[in-house]
Amino acid sequence: MLPISIPSLDASAALAARERIDQLTKPVGSLGRIEELAERLAAVHGGLPPLYERRAIVVGAGDHGVTAEGVSAYPSEVTPQMVGAFLGEFAAINAFARVARAEVFVANFGVAGELPRHPRLLERSVARGTRNLAREAAMPDAHVDAALDAGIGAFADVEARVSPEIVALGEMGIGNSTSAAALICAFTGADAEDVVGRGTGVDDEALRRKQQVVAQAAARTAGGDWRRIVAELGGYEILGLAGVLLAAASKRVPVVLDGFIVSAAALVAQQIAPESIGYCIAAHRSRELGHAIALRHLGLVPLLDLDLRLGEASGAALALPLCEAASRMVREMKTFAQAGVSTASAPIEA
Amino acid sequence: MLPISIPSLDASAALAARERIDQLTKPVGSLGRIEELAERLAAVHGGLPPLYERRAIVVGAGDHGVTAEGVSAYPSEVTPQMVGAFLGEFAAINAFARVARAEVFVANFGVAGELPRHPRLLERSVARGTRNLAREAAMPDAHVDAALDAGIGAFADVEARVSPEIVALGEMGIGNSTSAAALICAFTGADAEDVVGRGTGVDDEALRRKQQVVAQAAARTAGGDWRRIVAELGGYEILGLAGVLLAAASKRVPVVLDGFIVSAAALVAQQIAPESIGYCIAAHRSRELGHAIALRHLGLVPLLDLDLRLGEASGAALALPLCEAASRMVREMKTFAQAGVSTASAPIEA
Numbered sequence: 001m002l003p004i005s006i007p008s009l010d011a012s013a014a015l016a017a018r019e020r021i022d023q024l025t026k027p028v029g030s031l032g033r034i035e036e037l038a039e040r041l042a043a044v045h046g047g048l049p050p051l052y053e054r055r056a057i058v059v060g061a062g063d064h065g066v067t068a069e070g071v072s073a074y075p076s077e078v079t080p081q082m083v084g085a086f087l088g089e090f091a092a093i094n095a096f097a098r099v100a101r102a103e104v105f106v107a108n109f110g111v112a113g114e115l116p117r118h119p120r121l122l123e124r125s126v127a128r129g130t131r132n133l134a135r136e137a138a139m140p141d142a143h144v145d146a147a148l149d150a151g152i153g154a155f156a157d158v159e160a161r162v163s164p165e166i167v168a169l170g171e172m173g174i175g176n177s178t179s180a181a182a183l184i185c186a187f188t189g190a191d192a193e194d195v196v197g198r199g200t201g202v203d204d205e206a207l208r209r210k211q212q213v214v215a216q217a218a219a220r221t222a223g224g225d226w227r228r229i230v231a232e233l234g235g236y237e238i239l240g241l242a243g244v245l246l247a248a249a250s251k252r253v254p255v256v257l258d259g260f261i262v263s264a265a266a267l268v269a270q271q272i273a274p275e276s277i278g279y280c281i282a283a284h285r286s287r288e289l290g291h292a293i294a295l296r297h298l299g300l301v302p303l304l305d306l307d308l309r310l311g312e313a314s315g316a317a318l319a320l321p322l323c324e325a326a327s328r329m330v331r332e333m334k335t336f337a338q339a340g341v342s343t344a345s346a347p348i349e350a
Numbered sequence: 351m352l353p354i355s356i357p358s359l360d361a362s363a364a365l366a367a368r369e370r371i372d373q374l375t376k377p378v379g380s381l382g383r384i385e386e387l388a389e390r391l392a393a394v395h396g397g398l399p400p401l402y403e404r405r406a407i408v409v410g411a412g413d414h415g416v417t418a419e420g421v422s423a424y425p426s427e428v429t430p431q432m433v434g435a436f437l438g439e440f441a442a443i444n445a446f447a448r449v450a451r452a453e454v455f456v457a458n459f460g461v462a463g464e465l466p467r468h469p470r471l472l473e474r475s476v477a478r479g480t481r482n483l484a485r486e487a488a489m490p491d492a493h494v495d496a497a498l499d500a501g502i503g504a505f506a507d508v509e510a511r512v513s514p515e516i517v518a519l520g521e522m523g524i525g526n527s528t529s530a531a532a533l534i535c536a537f538t539g540a541d542a543e544d545v546v547g548r549g550t551g552v553d554d555e556a557l558r559r560k561q562q563v564v565a566q567a568a569a570r571t572a573g574g575d576w577r578r579i580v581a582e583l584g585g586y587e588i589l590g591l592a593g594v595l596l597a598a599a600s601k602r603v604p605v606v607l608d609g610f611i612v613s614a615a616a617l618v619a620q621q622i623a624p625e626s627i628g629y630c631i632a633a634h635r636s637r638e639l640g641h642a643i644a645l646r647h648l649g650l651v652p653l654l655d656l657d658l659r660l661g662e663a664s665g666a667a668l669a670l671p672l673c674e675a676a677s678r679m680v681r682e683m684k685t686f687a688q689a690g691v692s693t694a695s696a697p698i699e700a
Contacts, residue, residue: 025435026442027423027550031664032637032657073377073694081691085375090689092376095678099671200377201694287382305655306672307382314381321449321671322656328445339440341431344423344551 001145001272002152004246009278010046017042023335027344031329033303037281038326044254044279049327055102055320056164057313058122058154058244059086059093060265062110062237063129064175065138071178071210073201076129079174080113082312086172087118092310093170096317103162104313106172107154107244109147110236122157124150130234133179134213138234144227147236148272151243159251166323167248168256168283169265170313173237174200177288178210180264182233184290185218187226187267188297192218195290197260197309226271241265246272249279256323258316259286259308263294270298283319284308351495351622352502354596359628360396367392373685377694381679383653387631388676394604394629399677405452405670406514407663408472408504408594409436409443410615412460412587413479414525415488421528421560423551426479429524430463432662436522437468442660443520446667453512454663456522457504457594459497460586472507474500480584483529484563488584494577497586498622501593509601516673517598518606518633519615520663523587524550527638528560530614532583534640535568537576537617538647542568545640547610547659576621591615596622599629606673608666609636609658613644620648633669634658 017039022028029035041049061083067076085091086106097104107122108115112129115121126146130138139147158164173179177199184195192215198207221229230239242265248255249269257266257280269276277298284304285291295302303322308315336343367389372378379385391399411433417426435441436456447454457472458465462479465471476496480488489497508514523529527549534545542565548557571579580589592615598605599619607616607630619626627648634654635641645652653672658665686693 024442025432025440026660030550030658030660031442032659034656034658034668075692078692081689082375085684085689085691088689090375090682090684092374092381092679092683095682096675098678098682099675200380303656306384306653308380308384309382310376310380318384318672318675322668325446325449325668328448329442332440332445332448333442334435334440339431339435339438341435342425342428 001148004250006249006273006275007252009043011043013046014039014043017330021330024333025336025339025341034326034329037322038330041254041323041326044252046252048331050165051327052166052324054162054165055100056158056162057093057097057102057104057168057170057317058158059106059170059172059313060109060237060241061106062173062235063112064173064179064235065130065132066134066178066213067175068132069134069209069213070206071213072175072199074174076112076174079111079172080115082172083115087121091312092314093312093317096314100317100320102168102317102320105158107240109150109240122154124154126150126236130236133217133233137232139231141231144231144239147239148243151240152247154240155244155247164253166254168313168316168320169241169244169262170258170316171237171241171261171311173235176235176237176261178213179233179235179238180261181214181290182217183264183267184294185214186221186229186233188293190290190293195293197289230268238265239268242268245269246276249276255280256283256316256319258283258313259311260288260291261311263291266298267294284315351498354600356599356623356625357602359393361393363396364389364393367680371680374683375686375689375691384676384679387672388680391604391673391676394602396602398681400515401677402516402674404512404515405450406508406512407443407447407452407454407518407520407667408508409456409520409522409663410459410587410591411456412523412585413462414523414529414585415480415482416484416528416563417525418482419484419559419563420556421563422525422549424524426462426524429461429522430465432522433465437471441662442664443662443667446664450667450670452518452667452670455508457590459500459590472504474504476500476586480586483567483583487582489581491581494581494589497589498593501590502597504590505594505597514603516604518663518666518670519591519594519612520608520666521587521591521611521661523585526585526587526611528563529583529585529588530611531564531640532567533614533617534644535564536571536579536583538643540640540643545643547639580618588615589618592618595619596626599626605630606633606666606669608633608663609661610638610641611661613641616648617644634665
């Protein structure tokens, strides 16, 4: 894997932001999570956060051999079809990206089918889908570093095109909620029945099958280090996204995490460089079962809770305006003194 | 009060939106609250919702005689000072309005101090603040209709200037969390200790005083109709905002409600025309104690939960991008058939 060094969060910038926030014309603490977010963003940027004029969404795509086990409601051909929808700009993420004024890139880390050439398709494919993790290791050992490097490369591609001040991560890959669930079980020690959900919407029988596959595959990795775990459980887009996360953190670019599958990517990044998670913002709490477990392990509290379970970075896109709001709050509001507003007779934090 | 007639929500437009949403390229139900929001907005507009190019925020302002009881951490002079901050565009709501691409208007319904003339200050003052609701009726009976009409007039002012496709309501008024708490107790039957919070941040002693004031004032209105209740408990900005809500609903303009105090205004509107609440969207759950009680009584479930307790429409502004997202989802996404994407083998709603 390419060398990546994650800078320390800037604690003094966070403190300066907090001091300024507490003097702004509002009761202390009254903007709750937005204040915390502004503090975190100041720590990430090492000063006042920018207004995020340049926003990128990176949707990592890959396929999963485990679909042979009947763990998904959709066939694998949907992965390249949906990539086509993202590039054609008529999927959910495109609608939400317009709201967030963000540019959508798709990174091909391991799609099985053919993809067209497209200026916003980052071609970083490591393999044509993983092997079936229910029966064998999802990928050869050498592909672990290759997929992480593909992610680091994809971030470099995005940097070269739009120099993003913030990046939101999402995913597309039929079968990837099985891979993500197995990774979450392996990294957090949680039981499969607490982590495995219906993904895009399987029925009861397929859900039981999926739980069994996840439990057995995760058990196979017991005692193994993170390289063993990700080689066994995959997938290419999850590792690719972990690479994007690490690369963004290394450049002090905040990373907005989408839901369940992206949280598995963040758990991989946490294994490689725990300090990278300090650069992450959890956009939302997904309806998918194990997401809360993964977020707890990451030490992240999500901003939104809108009962989403789509992926594609849809939830991450919806959180981008909150990052802008946090930045504008600390940059654009005046203090009581500047505004000539009387302060509280006895200000306390409720 | 001016005659107001609230049209029925368009159930067939909501159904058509739901049918379209269920065919879009995503698992059924996977965009959760955003899907519900799109359905609601279709019912409001009587068809596909617009993209909300024209957005208005109306901050109702008024003062409260009850501040004489020591129920607020800030002096009344802060009301006109903060109105000055809103008009000068350096308060929290201005920062958030830039994120939401909305225009901020301030409606003076009853500020005690002097306010400057300003193109975005809607001058609709009924009186220079309420009387002390702890000791007497907050306003003379005749001011109830006058304040509601002031709100209806304020909406007409906003309509004449920007023809808003959506309106977010907020408030400013030192002491108004006492008036709002008393109204919420009177309309919902809840106990003062379950409704009264620290507002902008009073200490324990002032909190006890505030609870006592609210309990006694609300008790005084027992058995009275809504006119008696609002005359006793005030306030001018709360009634004015109820008038804005009713006027917007009468024109099929969706109304995004901010927090605790605006929920009291919505309870007043609910008394006058219950069907007006169908045009409302609850932006967020405030940290202020009784907000959840008021929302339950309104039958509204908030979109955001960001631990906010500022007012000014700050939470409502943050919900505006979600309304745009809901609209873009239903307008801009393609269906499985249009996009040529394979459907689920056995699609179910998880």
